[in-house]
Amino acid sequence: MLTIKHVSKTFNRGTINEKKALRDVNLHLEPGDFVTIIGGNGAGKSTMLNMVAGVYPIDCGTIQLDGVNISRMPEHKRAAYLGRVFQDPMMGTAADMGIQENLALAYRRGQHRGLGWGITKKEKERYAERLKILGLGLEERMTSKVGLLSGGQRQALTLLMATLKRPKLLLLDEHTAALDPKTAAKVLEVTENIVGSDHLTALMVTHNMKDAIRIGNRLIMMHEGHIIYDVAGEEKKKLKVADLLEKFEAASGGEFANDRMMLS
Amino acid sequence: MGILLAIQGAVSQGVLWGIMAIGVYLTFRILDVADLSVDGSFATGGSICAVMIVNGMNPLLAVLLATAGGVVAGFVTGVLHTKCAIPAILAGILTQLGLYSINLHIMGRSNTPLLRVVTLFSALSDATGIPLAWVTLSLGFVFAVVLIAVLYWFFGTAIGSAIRATGNNENMIRSLGVNTNMTKILGLSISNGLVAMSGALVTQSQGYADVKMGIGAIVIGLASIIIGEVIFGHKLNFAVKLASVMVGSIIYRTIVAVVLQLGLSTDDLKLLTAVLVATALTIPVLLEKRRQMAGYVAVPKKTASEREEDSNADD
Numbered sequence: 001m002l003t004i005k006h007v008s009k010t011f012n013r014g015t016i017n018e019k020k021a022l023r024d025v026n027l028h029l030e031p032g033d034f035v036t037i038i039g040g041n042g043a044g045k046s047t048m049l050n051m052v053a054g055v056y057p058i059d060c061g062t063i064q065l066d067g068v069n070i071s072r073m074p075e076h077k078r079a080a081y082l083g084r085v086f087q088d089p090m091m092g093t094a095a096d097m098g099i100q101e102n103l104a105l106a107y108r109r110g111q112h113r114g115l116g117w118g119i120t121k122k123e124k125e126r127y128a129e130r131l132k133i134l135g136l137g138l139e140e141r142m143t144s145k146v147g148l149l150s151g152g153q154r155q156a157l158t159l160l161m162a163t164l165k166r167p168k169l170l171l172l173d174e175h176t177a178a179l180d181p182k183t184a185a186k187v188l189e190v191t192e193n194i195v196g197s198d199h200l201t202a203l204m205v206t207h208n209m210k211d212a213i214r215i216g217n218r219l220i221m222m223h224e225g226h227i228i229y230d231v232a233g234e235e236k237k238k239l240k241v242a243d244l245l246e247k248f249e250a251a252s253g254g255e256f257a258n259d260r261m262m263l264s
Numbered sequence: 265m266g267i268l269l270a271i272q273g274a275v276s277q278g279v280l281w282g283i284m285a286i287g288v289y290l291t292f293r294i295l296d297v298a299d300l301s302v303d304g305s306f307a308t309g310g311s312i313c314a315v316m317i318v319n320g321m322n323p324l325l326a327v328l329l330a331t332a333g334g335v336v337a338g339f340v341t342g343v344l345h346t347k348c349a350i351p352a353i354l355a356g357i358l359t360q361l362g363l364y365s366i367n368l369h370i371m372g373r374s375n376t377p378l379l380r381v382v383t384l385f386s387a388l389s390d391a392t393g394i395p396l397a398w399v400t401l402s403l404g405f406v407f408a409v410v411l412i413a414v415l416y417w418f419f420g421t422a423i424g425s426a427i428r429a430t431g432n433n434e435n436m437i438r439s440l441g442v443n444t445n446m447t448k449i450l451g452l453s454i455s456n457g458l459v460a461m462s463g464a465l466v467t468q469s470q471g472y473a474d475v476k477m478g479i480g481a482i483v484i485g486l487a488s489i490i491i492g493e494v495i496f497g498h499k500l501n502f503a504v505k506l507a508s509v510m511v512g513s514i515i516y517r518t519i520v521a522v523v524l525q526l527g528l529s530t531d532d533l534k535l536l537t538a539v540l541v542a543t544a545l546t547i548p549v550l551l552e553k554r555r556q557m558a559g560y561v562a563v564p565k566k567t568a569s570e571r572e573e574d575s576n577a578d579d
Contacts, residue, residue: 075438094436
């Protein structure tokens with residue numbers, strides 16, 4: 001489904017702030033793979049997702065999605081294939097527009113937007129059905145401005161928007177990091193349900209090691225722009241948080257121990 | 265009697281200038297961009313219209329051509345802002361400055377009077393026998409109502425919704441597959457098209473085009489928007505919002521007419537406008553602050569459930 005070959009990215013090349021964010025990253029995803037990504041700050045997790053989404057151009061290498069080379073495709077064109085949820089709940093929705101209007105914008109992802117109505121009556125019924133999946137009662141407030149919703153509600157809505165039109169790949173960039181533990185668990189549960197029922201291929205960045213082990217069928221660990229560990233299937237299920245910390249320390253030559261607090 | 269006549273004229277002017285204010289509303293409130301090209305494109309609309317009419321063109325066709333000129337001006341600002349990544353305010357100022365020379369070239373001089381030519385208003389007045397002042401007023405209203413209806417429809421379409429979303433959350437709508445450079449350029453083009461249309465209608469109504477006629481237009485547009493918002497509030501249906509801008513423009517012109525009748529010099533008009541806009545922007549902020557401060561109590565009032573808890577504790 002997704003094939004990343006020899007992708008590198010350096011920010012601020014040739015300046016004092018030069019940062020090698022990705023170094024020769026190679027990754028292949030099969031259809032239906034649900035991959036969790038962990039790693040310390042600056043490991044390149046978000047950069048990798050942003051490179052797939054086309055937020056910045058890559059320096060070298062190729063990115064193929066379902067047989068299409070998207071390496072140099074502009075962000076808004078790649079959007080036709082991708083569903084994205086961001087860390088900041090404010091980023092994924094238009095605050096001054098209604099819930100149903102936001103869904104209608106998402107429903108037209110990758111389609112030509114012309115002079116047809118921005119939302120139709122038939123769509124509204126469909127959206128109400130989809131909103132029921134969230135169990136937040138949002139189907140009763142379809143015309144409410146999204147700005148009135150809480151962070152958790154907005155994030156759940158963004159998730160629904162990202163998957164309303166089936167994406168070839170779902171990119172989740174620490175999408176529960178800004179939520180309180182209870183809301184985060186709820187949004188994660190909805191994520192698992194939607195990915196499972198729609199058989200989506202997904203990449204999920206997280207800082208929570210337990211979630212990373214529990215969720216999905218494959219786990220990758222990044223460090224300083226490399227993928228340093230890649231585990232799937234039964235082996236992944238048997239992982240413990242302690243195993244992951246050990247891997248981190250081995251990879252980073254002990255310096256990682258300083259970050260242990262933050263990641264456990 | 266003088267003041268009543270002045271107010272009738274003011275309402276007509278308010279409607280014609282209100283079309284410009286609606287154009288400003290589209291960029292300032294919907295696209296969330298302060299577009300200063302307006303001062304230039306308003307005069308561009310007037311210049312094109314005046315030159316075309318003097319050269320014998322149908323006055324309605326002249327308005328459409330002027331509108332097209334404004335669309336081009338907005339397009340240039342849009343390209344400067346998006347493709348060249350120039351901040352919106354500077355992009356608008358650059359277009360405005362450039363248009364000053366272009367407008368002089370269009371007219372070949374700084375002022376084009378419409379003497380002994382047929383305008384939309386004079387033609388209709390001659391045909392129906394209705395006095396010119398009333399024709400101006402009613403034709404202006406017809407233009408305004410049609411425009412509001414068309415804009416209401418357009419911003420409900422898929423592409424119109426995408427423009428609204430661009431002003432609201434650019435990153436989000438790009439991640440949903442919209443080329444935000446395109447929506448911004450489109451929004452700026454439509455806005456400046458309306459501004460130039462307004463310039464063309466004002467030119468026909470006042471009987472001349474002047475290269476300086478657009479100076480301060482952006483501030484007058486903002487004044488109309490803010491007066492409308494102060495009176496009608498923010499939580500409105502889109503069509504009513506556009507209508508409130510129009511009403512704001514009429515009120516602005518009425519205020520101007522009244523203070524001129526009271527003896528204010530026209531030289532002071534721009535200062536008055538600036539003070540009016542500054543005041544209108546400040547008042548809602550101060551009122552909100554005062555409301556929050558006035559709500560302060562040192563000891564919070566107990567809610568019903570807390571009182572119940574207290575009485576339970578006493579038992």
